[in-house]
Amino acid sequence: MDQAMAHIFGSDRGDPGLERALFGVQSGALPEALEVVEGKGVAFKGNSDVRLTIDRDLQQAAVDQLKGKHGAVVVLNPQTGEVLALYSEPSYSLKEVEDETAWIKLEANQRDRPLVSRALGAYYIPGSTFKTVTMTAAFLAGVQDTEFTCSGGGYYAAPGANPIFDDGGAGEVHGRIGIETAFEVSCNQYFAQMGVKLGPERLKQAAQLLGIGAYDTPAEALRGRKEPEIWNASTDAIKRALAPREATIVTGKQVTRYDLALMGYGQGYAGQMTPFQMALAAAAIANMDGKLMKPKIEFNRPPEMFKQVMTPQVAARLRSIMGLVTGGPRGTARGVFAPLKAAGINTGGKTGTAQKVVPVYDPKTGEPKTRHKVEKDNKGNIIREYEETIMDEDHPRVDAWFLCIAPLERPQIAIAVIVEGGGYGSKSAAPIAAALVLKAKDLGYFKVVDNQSGQAGSQRGQQGNQRQPRAVTTPRR
Template sequence: MMNRNIVKIAVLVFTAFTVIVFYQTYLQVFQSSRLFNHPRNRRTQMLEEAIIRGRIIDSAGRELAHTITAGPEKRRIYPYGETTAHITGYNSDRYGRWGLESSYNETLLGLQGGFTGDDFWALKRIGPVKNGNDLILSVNVNLQEKAYAMLGARKGAVVAVEPSTGRILAMVSRPGFNPEHIESDWPGLKENPDSPLLNRAAQGLYPPGSVMKVITAAGILTSKPETVQRVFDAPGYIIVEGRRIEDKQAVGRLSFAEAFARSSNYVFATLGIEQGSRVFAEMARSFGLGLNIPFDIPTAQSRMPDPGSLSKLELAESAIGQGRVLVTPLNMALATAAAANRGRVMKPTLVDRIVSPEGAVVWSGQPSLLWNPVTARVSDVLREIMVSCVASGTGREAAVPGIRVAGKTGSAENPHGQPHAWFIGFAPAEKPVVAVAVIIENGGAGGREAAPIAREIIRSVIGQKR
């Protein structure tokens, strides 16, 4: 009897020991970064006292974040304030970190290789003499300032990406906040109904409106390539399951390209129904809707209803960007980049390089393929119909003299006021160097409000390349 009890105790002790070992391994291997970066980790806060945090620098060498010291006191400075706040994020003892300050915290502290207890106490003894690594970004602050200024007082977002690499050239969200004043401004920022802390560019979810027609077009061109030759008789409306969807701006006989250029709801609702919910949903998913986008800062997942749940009416609405479909501006910028880059979507990135305090490049990013939603043939057709939208359709305000611009406008209905104004596009059409997505909340017509912002972003990027 005693031997049996000893065996039971031994088994219990061994089991408890095994659980502890596995849990310790889980914490150290899988959760170490999260625990290290947790805002309430006092050891990390003490480490920061002994380290001069690395800089965040734009593509032209301008500092977006740096630390100044005065004796033992250190202060984080953000020279461009609200303009780059949603990229840099903030670093606060009280409220933690966000943006690049959070996702690259260990790198900025120069501790991405890990640290030991001996390292910790050594740093505490010698004081704040260790410097962290610098982040060199793909973002150009001049472009950032232009986009922010053009949004004015309106809520919205702008994303500009290099199609062939995925490098983010500008990412603007408005309204913004000043990261230097995060501790004093925090209560007001949290209570502000305009949500200035929200990065609308990467986390804002909006109905896409007619910019969704790019994805609808991709679906029908993939499943029924002959559609490009079709001619449609558009009556100015379509009735689906008893509901009338208006289409007053595109009436009469329309080619496929004309229907796209004039943003025909009749034609694209019809094409959505023709391709069916499964094909439509699969194409939307291949463009990233419903998927996580790996990125340097947090993103929201665009939403695409399950195809089995879509009624015929919901399918028609989804095909023209209404209903339950919701997208982020970042996702639509990447979708646009697919049309620009022969059907390929490159992984989006903000950080180009990591540089040591001595100036050595310790890491350099390389372009990598994220998705390949359509063939080069389909992307060629998308390019040409998007060019027609800017040349002779609803996107005329995005035209840049001497440059073929491809684009699509959108005016997304919402229950809280005027439609959201959208524009997506890229240029030059033959060899694109920039793809852009612009949204203005409650802005009205995308062609009138969002397209001019895209035009100036395109003009600036191409001007820098020359």
């Protein structure tokens, strides 16, 4: 579990992570051992015992599923906010970073970026997974019954603007459709038109309820702030140690109809999301009361609400629509989840695919290639010289997304998966989510305990681990 937990625990050389937040380097109270309990929980054993919500088996399943890839997995309990798995690949060994030479090598690896928690600290274009946010906004605004036309000629948001097509281009035509079918088939034209109909203010309101920052200008949105207050934690130090980068959209006066159309289906000014944030968006829909619970990683912390996002009735309707993606006749992930459906596991989801222009890397050094640039004034005097990173405009990376909630009747897990360069979300990200759903079922998460408040948890989640714990320890560093 050393590598599996590296981005959560942190190190003395880099981001502090939980280890320093919980015990403090100055106090000399670092844990004597890290105990990883079979079943429910990971615990620090030392001067103080701190039990985490991370499930060892789910965390290891995430490690296994992402092996050899670049990406991240986030698994939450949407009813309580418990973080059950939080993993980023490539990772690193906590023992490895004790060596300064090894640390320098890891830090210099800009291509793989093993020290970066992709789950919390990497921005991605969300692609069609953002349609989950747009759909939520439509229901909150009361315009969910609006129909739009998807045509072979594409959708023009404004005179002179580029037409917006679906993935199949002019050959993919859905005709006059409503929001349920549009979400099931992932229709870009529908959600582009919905983005325009909603307008910036209603998109802003929905985004903020889900924990997404809405700013007036791109410059403000791109500052890369961290969001510690999203956490339900006992100390500010823990909140800071695990603070995700703030996901943002732009909704100011300069936003055009075309910008709104792009945002509606997860492009343009919606292109700054983290896997953690997208898991939260799925969790709000999965919550039986329509609440977004603050994520928590300390096992004994009581649940705490972030925002009442929607009514229970709206949440139920949104869950049923997400169920069409994995179980409907035209759902974009129906093939991947057909075996689960046949086994009696009903799920909901959303596929996503997004292109991102990335640097050209030197195959020998692994570093981004650069070109020397000289900036001059109008008299020909040199103002400055600098190295500009060469971007691979001709071969953008195609990232794969999948959001998942399960079981659909009373969700106990909400999952976000991102696979860099994975292509279509249904091909690489959805199978990872499906495997995690099966693992969660095997671990007993879907044995739901009836709870009138809606804050249900599994027998495993509410009563704790029923198996004999088996501890795995690492020596005090």
